[in-house]
Amino acid sequence: MQKNLVIVESPAKAKTIEKFLGKDFKVMSSYGHIRDLKKKDLGIDIENGFTPLYEIPADKKDVVGELKKSAKGAEMVWLASDEDREGEAISWHLYQTLGLKPENTKRIVFHEITKDAILNAIENPRTIDTHLVDAQQARRVLDRIVGFELSPVLWRKVKPALSAGRVQSVAVRVIVEREREIQNFKSEASYRVVAIFTKDGNEIKAELTKRLKSKEEAQAFLEKLKTATFSVDDVEKKPVTKSPAAPFTTSTLQQEASRKLGFPVGLTMSVAQRLYESGKITYMRTDSVNLSGLAINASKAEVEAAYGKEYVKSRKFSTKTKGAQEAHEAIRPTYMSEHTITGSAQEKKLYDLIWKRTIASQMADAQLERTVITIGISNDEMRFVAEGEVLKFDGFLHVYLEGTDDEDADREEGLLPAVKKDELLALSETTATERFTQRPPRYTEAALVRKLEELGIGRPSTYAPTISTIQNREYVQKSNIEGVQRQYNVLSLKNGKISDKEKTETVGADKNKLVPTDIGVVVNDFLIQYFPDILDYNFTANVEKSFDSIAEGKKEWKKSISDFYERFHPTVEAATNMQTDHKVGERLLGDDPKTGKPVSVKIGRFGPMVQIGTPDDEEKPQFASLQKDQSISTITLEEALKLFDLPRTLGEYEEKNVTVAVGRFGPYVKHDNKFVSLPKEEDPFSIDLAKAIILIEDKRKKDRQ
DNA sequence: CAGTGAGCGAGCTTCCGCTTGACTT
Numbered sequence: 240m241q242k243n244l245v246i247v248e249s250p251a252k253a254k255t256i257e258k259f260l261g262k263d264f265k266v267m268s269s270y271g272h273i274r275d276l277k278k279k280d281l282g283i284d285i286e287n288g289f290t291p292l293y294e295i296p297a298d299k300k301d302v303v304g305e306l307k308k309s310a311k312g313a314e315m316v317w318l319a320s321d322e323d324r325e326g327e328a329i330s331w332h333l334y335q336t337l338g339l340k341p342e343n344t345k346r347i348v349f350h351e352i353t354k355d356a357i358l359n360a361i362e363n364p365r366t367i368d369t370h371l372v373d374a375q376q377a378r379r380v381l382d383r384i385v386g387f388e389l390s391p392v393l394w395r396k397v398k399p400a401l402s403a404g405r406v407q408s409v410a411v412r413v414i415v416e417r418e419r420e421i422q423n424f425k426s427e428a429s430y431r432v433v434a435i436f437t438k439d440g441n442e443i444k445a446e447l448t449k450r451l452k453s454k455e456e457a458q459a460f461l462e463k464l465k466t467a468t469f470s471v472d473d474v475e476k477k478p479v480t481k482s483p484a485a486p487f488t489t490s491t492l493q494q495e496a497s498r499k500l501g502f503p504v505g506l507t508m509s510v511a512q513r514l515y516e517s518g519k520i521t522y523m524r525t526d527s528v529n530l531s532g533l534a535i536n537a538s539k540a541e542v543e544a545a546y547g548k549e550y551v552k553s554r555k556f557s558t559k560t561k562g563a564q565e566a567h568e569a570i571r572p573t574y575m576s577e578h579t580i581t582g583s584a585q586e587k588k589l590y591d592l593i594w595k596r597t598i599a600s601q602m603a604d605a606q607l608e609r610t611v612i613t614i615g616i617s618n619d620e621m622r623f624v625a626e627g628e629v630l631k632f633d634g635f636l637h638v639y640l641e642g643t644d645d646e647d648a649d650r651e652e653g654l655l656p657a658v659k660k661d662e663l664l665a666l667s668e669t670t671a672t673e674r675f676t677q678r679p680p681r682y683t684e685a686a687l688v689r690k691l692e693e694l695g696i697g698r699p700s701t702y703a704p705t706i707s708t709i710q711n712r713e714y715v716q717k718s719n720i721e722g723v724q725r726q727y728n729v730l731s732l733k734n735g736k737i738s739d740k741e742k743t744e745t746v747g748a749d750k751n752k753l754v755p756t757d758i759g760v761v762v763n764d765f766l767i768q769y770f771p772d773i774l775d776y777n778f779t780a781n782v783e784k785s786f787d788s789i790a791e792g793k794k795e796w797k798k799s800i801s802d803f804y805e806r807f808h809p810t811v812e813a814a815t816n817m818q819t820d821h822k823v824g825e826r827l828l829g830d831d832p833k834t835g836k837p838v839s840v841k842i843g844r845f846g847p848m849v850q851i852g853t854p855d856d857e858e859k860p861q862f863a864s865l866q867k868d869q870s871i872s873t874i875t876l877e878e879a880l881k882l883f884d885l886p887r888t889l890g891e892y893e894e895k896n897v898t899v900a901v902g903r904f905g906p907y908v909k910h911d912n913k914f915v916s917l918p919k920e921e922d923p924f925s926i927d928l929a930k931a932i933i934l935i936e937d938k939r940k941k942d943r944q
Numbered sequence: 945c946a947g948t949g950a951g952c953g954a955g956c957t958t959c960c961g962c963t964t965g966a967c968t969t
């Protein structure tokens with residue numbers, strides 16, 4: 240018979256804690272939530288005051304059975320789930336489901352898995368906070384209502400099996416709006432002027448403080464420089480310090496692993512999970528930047544031993560994230576003394592990142608000296624400025640520098656030669672390069688996570704799943720976008736002569752970035768039109784405020800949900816009953832010149848399609864699917880009509896028809912009931928019989944091998 | 945492995961947030 244049973248959420252945590260507690264304690268895991276709203280139907284009794292209908296999911300029956308057995312035999316059950324809204328609810332569900340009694344149940348919490356923290360928690364038990372539990376029930380019920388009432392509207396109005404929800408729909412909105420910004424972006428050109436001066440054989444690279452608006456202006460300026468002299472107007476030196484970034488949270492780990500290792504967020508999480516389960520790092524789903532005292536001391540010792548005393552600086556970071564619940568520590572190595580680990584290549588890389596980030600967070604600031612030289616022009620008011628930075632003490636930079644999302648941080652600053660005020664400088668070369676303003680960047684998975692975190696939407700445990708959901712529903716996809724060639728102009732002045740060159744560059748190319756699909760755009764626009772409150776970027780922040788009042792006992796949760804429902808449900812009814820002539824998201828392109836019938840594009844049962852005619856016509860309408868690279872919002876009438884040219888019959892080969900069409904796996908040639916995929920460079924609209932026969936023969940040869 | 949789609953019809957799809965394995969290729 241066991242004296243004490245402790246229940247935590249994670250089995251890895253259970254194992255660790257059991258070691259701290261000794262023989263009188265058995266530690267088990269609940270594996271997260273053990274009860275949830277009924278899987279089928281709404282799972283909420285709206286008529287009876289929004290009473291949740293809970294059930295134990297099939298895959299949790301075994302766990303609950305085991306826990307029940309152990310609880311029965313224990314003198315005291317210690318509910319040790321996380322100290323946040325969800326954790327409190329887990330304890331409450333355990334209390335109810337296991338049939339526990341107040342006299343032999345205690346609720347304990349700790350934020351770090353250290354012996355002291357756990358023993359201290361055992362000394363200071365409390366009871367379940369029912370207000371906090373109610374806040375969780377409100378959160379759960381609200382999410383179910385929003386998701387299960389919105390999704391069916393989409394099934395009826397757009398396409399079956401779609402989904403909408405408080406988190407995913409806003410995530411899609413972020414992507415759709417960014418794509419629109421990119422589409423509407425007009426880049427503006429200006430001339431960036433850079434001059435190279437010389438001083439005792441050293442070069443000083445300086446930029447004109449103003450960009451010039453036109454080529455004429457740039458030419459006139461270079462012309463003027465031919466006769467100008469240059470002198471140092473000012474030399475300014477000032478110390479600059481740089482501080483290390485806070486230790487990793489789930490979100491920042493995902494961002495850095497994406498920037499530095501190229502990991503998608505799902506991969507980062509599964510690699511981190513393995514590191515956690517093998518005891519190498521602390522818990523990987525956290526919004527806290529806090530390190531335990533133990534970790535801070537261990538880091539200090541490591542820094543001192545490896546780099547010396549002057550590199551030590553112990554720091555405590557505080558969370559600025561909206562809605563953070565801080566039930567755990569930051570993500571850090573369990574043992575700072577393990578600089579490297581054994582494991583897969585991915586595990587090693589991720590561990591290395593975590594170790595460096597953690598150790599750097601406990602190191603001294605970097606000290607730099609920044610020099611700014613202002614150079615005057617004898618015959619013009621404008622000035623050149625050269626900036627240089629010299630590292631005086633590297634501090635934390637010795638081990639780690641946080642990455643940036645800024646793709647064109649092309650500033651190269653280094654040591655500048657010593658110059659004095661009023662000193663004359665010789666100009667060796669000046670170039671005026673045409674530069675264009677940049678469109679906003681598309682999101683990577685990790686950048687979207689950062690945006691969601693900024694908006695206070697979603698939790699560490701849901702960032703990666705949310706990113707998967709919106710891709711699985713085909714609202715967004717990771718795409719490679721081909722860039723376009725652009726001409727730009729470079730004027731340069733050297734040895735008293737001005738040269739004028741045209742250069743080309745590729746712009747707008749993107750790799751593995753999130754781009755909305757037609758379905759994503761149509762669903763988004765529909766939701767924003769009919770449910771603007773739910774799609775509002777502040778919706779989550781606002782409901783969080785009301786969850787907070789429930790947690791503080793100032794508001795009754797069922798009343799709060801009832802108020803919401805009274806406002807929300809009528810909008811669902813209105814959207815369901817709305818009647819229009821056209822399907823949601825449909826776009827009319829014009830009339831078909833052959834038949835005079837209207838041509839439109841819209842979302843069909845199987846995705847984006849073109850339609851000629853309407854069901855009211857005597858003849859049935861004609862249909863064709865859009866190609867992969869086409870979209871409802873940009874396709875033209877011509878392009879749409881062309882889709883009806885397929886399937887094409889090219890002619891006969893061996894007395895059988897050769898046809899070309901586009902199928903599920905792209906364009907193909909069909910002959911004698913055999914299929915041959917078209918290579919990328921072949922176009923199904925223009926390929927001829929001769930080329931098709933070559934493809935057929937190639938395929939035969941390959942099949943024979 | 946290679947399009948489909950406009951109406952008889954049954955029943956299905958779906959949320960967010962806690963947690964891991966148990967599956968396949």
